[in-house]
Amino acid sequence: MTGSKRAGAPVAIVSGGSSGIGRAFVEALLDQDYVVYACGRDPSRLDRLADACPDVRAITCDVTDRSAVRRFAASVARERDGIDLLISNAGGSREVDLRVMDRCPDLTSEMRVNFEGAVNLIAEFLPLLKRAAPSALVVVGSGYGLVPSPRVPLYSASKAALHSLATTLRHDLKPLGITVTEVCPPVVDTPSVRHRQVAKMPPERVVAQTLKAASKGVATIYPGKARFLPLLNRLAPSLAQRIVART
Numbered sequence: 001m002t003g004s005k006r007a008g009a010p011v012a013i014v015s016g017g018s019s020g021i022g023r024a025f026v027e028a029l030l031d032q033d034y035v036v037y038a039c040g041r042d043p044s045r046l047d048r049l050a051d052a053c054p055d056v057r058a059i060t061c062d063v064t065d066r067s068a069v070r071r072f073a074a075s076v077a078r079e080r081d082g083i084d085l086l087i088s089n090a091g092g093s094r095e096v097d098l099r100v101m102d103r104c105p106d107l108t109s110e111m112r113v114n115f116e117g118a119v120n121l122i123a124e125f126l127p128l129l130k131r132a133a134p135s136a137l138v139v140v141g142s143g144y145g146l147v148p149s150p151r152v153p154l155y156s157a158s159k160a161a162l163h164s165l166a167t168t169l170r171h172d173l174k175p176l177g178i179t180v181t182e183v184c185p186p187v188v189d190t191p192s193v194r195h196r197q198v199a200k201m202p203p204e205r206v207v208a209q210t211l212k213a214a215s216k217g218v219a220t221i222y223p224g225k226a227r228f229l230p231l232l233n234r235l236a237p238s239l240a241q242r243i244v245a246r247t
Contacts, residue, residue: 008035009033009034009035010033010034010035010084010085011034011035011036011037011076011080011082011083011084011085011132012025012029012034012035012036012037012083012084012085012086012087013036013037013038013039013076013083013085013086013087013121013125014026014029014036014037014038014039014087014089015038015039015040015061015063015087015088015089015090015117015118015121016039016040016063016089016090016091017036017038017039017040017049017056017058017089018038018040018042018045018046018048018049018058019040019045019049020203021089021140021185021203021206021207022038022040022087022089022090023049023203024203024204024206024207025087025089025207025210025211026038026049026053026056027053027204028204028207028208028211029085029211030053030055030056032211034084034085035057035080036053036055036056036057037056037057037059037072037076038056038057038058038059039058039059039060039061039063039072039090040058040060040061040090041060041061041062043060046058046059046060059072059075062117063090063113063117063118063120063121064112064113064116064117064120065120066120066123066124069120069121069123069124070124072124073124073125073127073128076125076128077127077128080128081131081132082128082129082130082131082132082133082135083125083128083129083132083135084132084135084136085135085136085137085138085214086121086122086125086128086129086135086136086137086138087138087140088117088118088121088122088137088138088139088140089138089140090113090114090117090118090121091110091113091114091117091140091158092109092110092113092114092155093110093152093155094109094110094152094154094155095151095152096152096153096154098150098153107154108154109154110154110155110157110158111154111157111158111161113158114155114158114159114161114162115158115161115162115165118139118162118165119165122137122169129173129176129178130176130177130178133176133177133178134177134178134179135177135178135179136178136179136180136181136214136215136217137169137173137178137179137180137181138180138181138182138183138210138214139162139165139166139169139180139181139182139183140182140183140185140210141159141162141163141166141182141183141184142155142156142159142184142185143184143185143186143222143226143229143244144156144159144244145159145160145161145162145163145184146160146163146184146229146230146233147229147233147237147240147241147244148160148241148244149244149245150245151245159184162182163182163184166180166182166220167182170219179214179217180219181210181213181214181217181218181219181220181221182219182220182221183206183209183210183213183220183221183223184220184221184222184223184226184229185201185206185222185223185224185226186200186201186223186224186225186226187200187201201223201224201225205223205224206223206224209221209223210223229244
């Protein structure tokens with residue numbers, strides 16, 4: 001992630017770029033003189049993003065719709081020879097009680113957005129990453145992908161699937177000159193968890209650590225309190241599960 005080999009500024013794509021971690025990525029990359037394309041499902045949020053960051057290319061796109069992602073990628077390809085950085089960030093979570101899951105009208109939305117959406121995005125933008133290689137892919141996972149939370153079990157399952165995908169992508173894309181960095185943060189201060197009275201990490205700190213790690217080709221990072229999770233899960237998995245259950 002050292003910048004474009006072509007004339008001009010390096011190019012980045014950010015999914016879910018209109019709020020939360022995604023917006024923090026957009027702002028940080030613009031500060032680093034990237035050309036940034038950001039997509040999201042909500043046109044009004046994208047309008048607010050464009051008002052605040054006039055240099056961003058804001059595109060309405062639902063990553064769960066592969067044809068829409070394909071159109072998004074095609075529009076970028078018409079303007080750019082390749083992309084230096086792809087950030088798969090779009091996602092969502094709900095608190096679901098599995099004891100009454102039969103009452104939930106939609107049990108797969110997290111898997112569609114968090115996992116299927118990432119697959120669609122990576123698949124359609126992979127040709128542009130190849131053209132710009134060496135280039136970088138960043139996957140926004142979660143500490144809950146390593147140790148699931150009973151409060152958000154479906155979200156946890158989708159992030160576990162994403163963790164598995166990132167691991168295999170890292171192996172397969174390395175020969176192509178594409179690095180894969182997965183970031184697994186703790187609870188981050190975003191609109192989706194505004195109602196939760198728990199310790200939250202500022203999205204700007206998550207983004208700063210992630211971009212630094214991606215620039216070095218680091219495989220996986222656990223920002224903030226999440227840094228203790230891999231070791232704790234390896235040494236005392238039952239304790240790790242109890243701690244996560246309280247968050």
